[in-house]
Amino acid sequence: MMKSTIFLVLAVLLAPIYAAWILKVKAFFGGRKGSPLLIHYYTLIKLFKKGSVYSTSTTVIFKLGPVISFCAATMVLMFVPIAGQAPLFSFNGDVILLLYLLGLGRFFTIAAAMDTASPFEGMGAAREAYFPIICEATLFMTLILFYLLSGDLNLAAFFSGGQPMGLWQAAGVPLLFVVIALFIVLLTENSRVPVDDPATHLELTMIHEVMVLDHSGPDFAFIELGSFFKLFFYSTLVTRLVCPFTSGHPAVDAVVFFGCMALVYTAIGVTESVMARYRMDKVPKFVLTSFALVFFATVITLEFVK
Amino acid sequence: MNQFFLAILVIGCGGILPLFLWRQFALMKAVGVLAIGGGCLLGLVDAWAKLSSPVSDAIVFSYLGNFSLAFSMDTLSAFFLIVIFGVSLLAAIYSFHYMSNAQKAMRTAAHYLFFSLLVAAMALVVTAANLITFILAWEIMSLSSFFLVIYNYEAAENRKAGYLYFIFSQVGAMFILAAFGIIYAQSGSFAFKEAAALSESAKILVFVLAFIGFGSKAGVFPFHVWLPHAHPAASSHISAVMSGVMIKTGIYGIVRIYALLDWHTVIFGDIVLIAGMLSGVLGVVYALGQHDIKRLLAYHSVENIGIILIGIGIGMIGVAAGKPVMAVLGFSGGLLHVLNHALFKSLLFMGAGMVLHQTGSRAIDRLGGLIKKMRVTGTTFLIGSLAICGLPPFNGFVSEFLVYMGGFNGVALSGSDFALSLLGIISLAIIGGLALACFTKVVGVVFQGEPRSAVARDAEEKGIMMLVPMVVLAAVCIVIGVFPTLFMTMALKAVASAGLGYGRIPMEPFIVMTANITRAAALFFTLLLLVLALRSLLYRAKTVTSSGTWGCGFTQPTVKMQYTGSSYAASILEFFQPAAPLSESHSPIKGRFPTGTHYHSHIHDLAEKQMEPLVVKPVLWLFDKLRWLQHGDIHLYIGYILLAIVLLLFFV
Numbered sequence: 001m002m003k004s005t006i007f008l009v010l011a012v013l014l015a016p017i018y019a020a021w022i023l024k025v026k027a028f029f030g031g032r033k034g035s036p037l038l039i040h041y042y043t044l045i046k047l048f049k050k051g052s053v054y055s056t057s058t059t060v061i062f063k064l065g066p067v068i069s070f071c072a073a074t075m076v077l078m079f080v081p082i083a084g085q086a087p088l089f090s091f092n093g094d095v096i097l098l099l100y101l102l103g104l105g106r107f108f109t110i111a112a113a114m115d116t117a118s119p120f121e122g123m124g125a126a127r128e129a130y131f132p133i134i135c136e137a138t139l140f141m142t143l144i145l146f147y148l149l150s151g152d153l154n155l156a157a158f159f160s161g162g163q164p165m166g167l168w169q170a171a172g173v174p175l176l177f178v179v180i181a182l183f184i185v186l187l188t189e190n191s192r193v194p195v196d197d198p199a200t201h202l203e204l205t206m207i208h209e210v211m212v213l214d215h216s217g218p219d220f221a222f223i224e225l226g227s228f229f230k231l232f233f234y235s236t237l238v239t240r241l242v243c244p245f246t247s248g249h250p251a252v253d254a255v256v257f258f259g260c261m262a263l264v265y266t267a268i269g270v271t272e273s274v275m276a277r278y279r280m281d282k283v284p285k286f287v288l289t290s291f292a293l294v295f296f297a298t299v300i301t302l303e304f305v306k
Numbered sequence: 307m308n309q310f311f312l313a314i315l316v317i318g319c320g321g322i323l324p325l326f327l328w329r330q331f332a333l334m335k336a337v338g339v340l341a342i343g344g345g346c347l348l349g350l351v352d353a354w355a356k357l358s359s360p361v362s363d364a365i366v367f368s369y370l371g372n373f374s375l376a377f378s379m380d381t382l383s384a385f386f387l388i389v390i391f392g393v394s395l396l397a398a399i400y401s402f403h404y405m406s407n408a409q410k411a412m413r414t415a416a417h418y419l420f421f422s423l424l425v426a427a428m429a430l431v432v433t434a435a436n437l438i439t440f441i442l443a444w445e446i447m448s449l450s451s452f453f454l455v456i457y458n459y460e461a462a463e464n465r466k467a468g469y470l471y472f473i474f475s476q477v478g479a480m481f482i483l484a485a486f487g488i489i490y491a492q493s494g495s496f497a498f499k500e501a502a503a504l505s506e507s508a509k510i511l512v513f514v515l516a517f518i519g520f521g522s523k524a525g526v527f528p529f530h531v532w533l534p535h536a537h538p539a540a541s542s543h544i545s546a547v548m549s550g551v552m553i554k555t556g557i558y559g560i561v562r563i564y565a566l567l568d569w570h571t572v573i574f575g576d577i578v579l580i581a582g583m584l585s586g587v588l589g590v591v592y593a594l595g596q597h598d599i600k601r602l603l604a605y606h607s608v609e610n611i612g613i614i615l616i617g618i619g620i621g622m623i624g625v626a627a628g629k630p631v632m633a634v635l636g637f638s639g640g641l642l643h644v645l646n647h648a649l650f651k652s653l654l655f656m657g658a659g660m661v662l663h664q665t666g667s668r669a670i671d672r673l674g675g676l677i678k679k680m681r682v683t684g685t686t687f688l689i690g691s692l693a694i695c696g697l698p699p700f701n702g703f704v705s706e707f708l709v710y711m712g713g714f715n716g717v718a719l720s721g722s723d724f725a726l727s728l729l730g731i732i733s734l735a736i737i738g739g740l741a742l743a744c745f746t747k748v749v750g751v752v753f754q755g756e757p758r759s760a761v762a763r764d765a766e767e768k769g770i771m772m773l774v775p776m777v778v779l780a781a782v783c784i785v786i787g788v789f790p791t792l793f794m795t796m797a798l799k800a801v802a803s804a805g806l807g808y809g810r811i812p813m814e815p816f817i818v819m820t821a822n823i824t825r826a827a828a829l830f831f832t833l834l835l836l837v838l839a840l841r842s843l844l845y846r847a848k849t850v851t852s853s854g855t856w857g858c859g860f861t862q863p864t865v866k867m868q869y870t871g872s873s874y875a876a877s878i879l880e881f882f883q884p885a886a887p888l889s890e891s892h893s894p895i896k897g898r899f900p901t902g903t904h905y906h907s908h909i910h911d912l913a914e915k916q917m918e919p920l921v922v923k924p925v926l927w928l929f930d931k932l933r934w935l936q937h938g939d940i941h942l943y944i945g946y947i948l949l950a951i952v953l954l955l956f957f958v
Contacts, residue, residue: 048844051845051848051850052845053853054851054853055852055853055854055855056852056853056854056855057755057756057855061754067838068834070837071830071833071837074837075826078829089829091826092711092819093714094822096707097698097826100697100698101697101698101830103738103742104697106742107692107697107745107746110750111750113750114746114755114869115754115755117675117754117755117756117868118856118858119867120858121869122750122755122868122869122873123869123873125869125874126873126877127877129747129874130743130877130881132739133736133739133740133742136735136736136738140731140734144717144731147717147718148718151718203858213856214855214856219841280877281877284881298728
C-alpha cells in the first residue's frame with residue numbers, strides 16, 4: 001500500500017516531465033536546444049496563478065468539463081500498476097470501468113467544446129468523438145486476448161504480480177502486434193502525430209487543441225494535467241508489455257520502469273519528428289490497423305501458442 | 307393476485323371516467339392522471355412485494371368456456387411489472403401538463419382511455435399464464451397503442467406511421483399466433499407449461515416464429531421499421547411508455563418462450579445474440595444520422611434492445627455451455643438493462659417532449675442553447691444521455707458491465723461460442739463509442755451553444771408536472787449507477803424464473819461486482835469533490851471575466867456558423883457507408899456573391915429500403931393475382947364461408 005502510494009505520487013509528479021521529454025526529442029531532431037524539462041511545470045504554475053475568461057455562450061458544463069476529465073484521468077492512474085507494483089485499487093473487471101471512465105472524460109470534453117458555439121470546436125469535437133470508437137474496439141480486443149492468456153480481467157493481473165503480460169514469455173511473440181497496436185491507440189487517444197498535431201497552429205486541422213481553445217487559467221491547467229496523466233497511463237501499458245521484468249526490489253524496479261517509460265516517450269517524440277500527420281480521411285484506416293493487429297495476435301495465440 | 311387486479315381496475319377507471327368528464331378539461335385530466343397513477347402505484351407496490359418475497363400466485367377465470375383466462379405472477383413477471391407500472395406512473399403524471407390543448411378535450415379523454423388500456427394490457431401480457439390470455443392481452447396492447455400513435459391523425463405522416471405500426475404489429479402477432487398454434491397442435495392444451503413437452507424440431511420452429519413476432523414488437527433489426535415512424539408520431543409521454551416499456555414486452559416474450567420451451571440449446575442463444583449485435587450496431591448508426599430528435603431516440607431504442615439481446619444471448623449460450631456464471635451474468639445484465647433503458651429512455655423522451663412542447667420543433671439543427679432557459683430539462687437530459695451512453699457512475703454502465711463480464715466468461719469457451727462472445731464484446735464497445743458520439747451531438751447541438759432559431763431563443767420551461775417525473779427518473783438513474791446492489795438482486799430474482807434450470811442462484815459472487823461498482827463510484831465522487839474544492843480555492847480572489855467565444859480571428863460570427871448535428875455526424879456515417887447509405891442534395895455555390903443554397907441529407911435504413919423491393923412488391927403482386935376472388939358478389943362470399951366451414955369440419 002505504502003509503496004503503491006509512493007509510486008503513484010512519483011507517476012503524478014513525473015508525468016509532466018515525461019511530456020516535456022517529447023519536446024526535447026523533437027527539438028533534438030529539429031537541431032534546437034529545446035525548452036527545459038520542467039517547462040510544463042512552469043506552464044502549470046503560470047496557469048494556476050491566472051484567472052479565467054469565459055465565453056458568454058457557455059454554461060456550467062463548460063466549467064465541469066476540465067474537472068471531470070481530470071478526475072477520470074487521475075482515477076485511471078490509481079488503478080494502474082506502476083513499475084509492477086500492485087495498484088492502490090483493483091477489482092475484477094476494473095479495466096472496463098476505466099475505459100468507460102475515460103469515455104466519461106471524453107463526453108465532458110466534447111460537451112465543454114460544444115458549449116462554446118464555436119464552429120472550430122464543433123469540428124474538433126466531431127473528430128474527438130469519431131476516432132476513439134475504433135480505439136475502443138482495439139482496446140477491448142486486447143482485453144479479450146489478455147483474458148485468454150491470464151484468465152483475469154484487471155490491470156493488476158495483467159501488469160503486476162507473478163505472471164505479467166510481456167513480450168518475452170512463451171506466449172509473448174504475438175504480443176509484439178499488441179505493442180504496436182497499443183502504440184497506435186496511444187498516439188490516437190492522446191492526439192499525437194500522425195493523428196493530430198499538438199503543435200499545429202491552424203484551427204481547422206486540430207483535434208484536441210481546438211476543443212480547449214476557450215479554456216483558460218486553472219481550468220486549462222486541469223486539462224493539461226489530465227492529458228499528461230492519460231498519456232502516462234497509455235505509456236505504462238506499452239512499457240509494461242515491452243519490459244515486464246520485476247526484480248523484487250522496488251528501487252531497481254522503479255529505475256527499470258521509469259527508464260523504459262523514457263524510451264516509449266522517446267519513441268513518441270521520434271514518431272512526431274519523422275512523420276507528417278495524415279490527411280483526416282486516412283486516420284480511421286491508420287487506427288483500424290491497430291484493431292487488425294490485435295485481432296491477428298488473438299488468432300495466432302489461439303491457434304499456435306495456446 | 308387481488309391487489310394486482312385492483313390496480314388494473316383502478317387504471318381502467320382512469321380510462322373510462324375521463325370520457326364522461328371531458329367537458330371539464332382540467333378535472334378530466336386530474337381524474338385520469340390520479341386514477342391511472344394511483345393504479346400504477348398500487349400495482350408497483352404489489353409487484354415489489356412479490357419480487358421481494360416470491361410466492362407463486364395464480365388465478366384462473368373460466369368465463370369463456372373452454373378458453374379459460376389464466377394469470378400467474380412469478381418473479382420474472384413481477385420484475386417486468388415494476389418497469390411497466392413505474393414508468394407508466396411517471397408518464398401519467400407528465401401527461402397532466404403535456405396534454406395542454408383544451409380544444410381537443412374529447413380527444414384527450416379518448417387518449418386517457420387508450421393509455422389506461424395500454425398500461426393494463428401490458429400488465430396482463432406479463433402475467434398471462436396461457437396462450438389464449440396472452441394473445442388476447444397482446445392484441446389489446448397493440449391496438450390501444452395504435453390509437454395512441456395516431457393521436458394527431460390530421461398529419462399525413464402520422465397516419466402513415468400508424469398504418470405501418472398496425473401492419474407490423476398484426477403481422478408480428480400472426481407469427482406469435484403461428485408459434486402458439488404449433489404448441490397447441492403438439493400438446494393439445496392452451497397451458498403454457500405444456501410447451502416443454504414439444505419435440506425438438508418443433509421447439510426450434512416455435513422459437514424462431516415467436517422470436518420474429520416478439521422481435522417485431524421489440525424493434526429488433528430488421529423488424530424495427532415501424533419504430534422510428536411510430537415513436538415521433540405519438541405524444542411524448544406515450545413515446546416514453548412505448549419505447550421505455552411496451553417494446554420490452556417483446557423481450558419478455560422472448561425470455562418467457564425460452565423458459566417455457568425449457569430446452570437449453572445453443573441455437574437459441576446464437577439467434578438472439580446475432581440479432582442483438584445487428585440491432586445494436588445498426589440502430590445506433592442510424593440514430594446518428596437522424597435530424598429529428600424523437601426519431602433519433604427511437605433508433606436508440608433499437609440499439610438498446612440490441613444490448614439487451616446481446617446480454618440474453620450470452621446468457622443462453624452460457625446455459626447451453628454449462629457455464630452458470632456466464633449465464634446468470636448475461637441474463638441479469640440483459641434484464642437489468644430492461645429496467646435501465648426504461649428509465650433513461652423515458653427520461654429522454656420526456657425531455658424531448660418538453661423541447662417539442664415549448665419550441666414546437668423536433669428538428670435538431672433548428673434548436674440550440676436550450677439548457678440556459680430550460681435548466682431542469684437540460685440537466686436531466688444530460689444525465690439521461692450519460693446513462694444511455696453507458697458511462698459510470700450512471701445506471702447504463704451497470705448493466706453493460708454485467709453483460710461485458712458475461713461476454714468475457716464466454717471468451718473462454720471454444721468454437722462458435724467463443725467467436726460470438728468475442729463479437730458480442732466488440733459490438734458492445736463499438737455501440738458504446740457510437741452512442742457517445744450520438745448523444746454528444748444531441749446535447750451539444752440541442753441544449754448547448756447558441757439558439758439557431760427564434761423558437762429556440764424564446765423557449766422557456768413550464769409545467770411542474772412535466773418536470774417532476776424527469777427529476778425522479780434522473781435521480782433513479784444515478785441511484786442505480788451508484789448503488790446497483792439492490793437492483794442487481796431484483797434482476798437475479800427475476801432470472802431465477804427464466805428457466806435456466808439452476809434452482810437457487812447464489813447472490814454472493816454477483817453482489818461482489820456491484821459492490822465494486824459502488825466503491826469505484828464513491829472513489830470517483832470523492833475525487834470529484836476534492837478537485838472541485840481545489841478549483842474553487844484556485845479561483846478565489848481571481849479576476850473572472852466573460853467575453854465572446856474565440857472566433858479564430860473572425861469578428862462577425864453568427865449562430866448559423868455553429869457546427870450542426872449533420873456536420874457533426876457526417877464523417878462517422880461515412881465510415882459506415884455500405885450499411886448506412888447516405889443521400890445528399892446540395893446545390894453548388896456559384897459566383898462571387900453566392901445567393902441562398904441548401905443542404906439536405908438523409909440516411910437510409912437498410913431494412914426500410916429493402917422492404918419495398920423484397921417484401922412489399924412481391925406481396926402486392928401476389929394479391930393482385932388473387933384479386934378475382936374479391937368480386938363483390940355477396941352470394942359467393944357466403945359460399946366461401948360455407949366452404950371453409952365444411953372443409954374445416956371434414957379435415958380438422
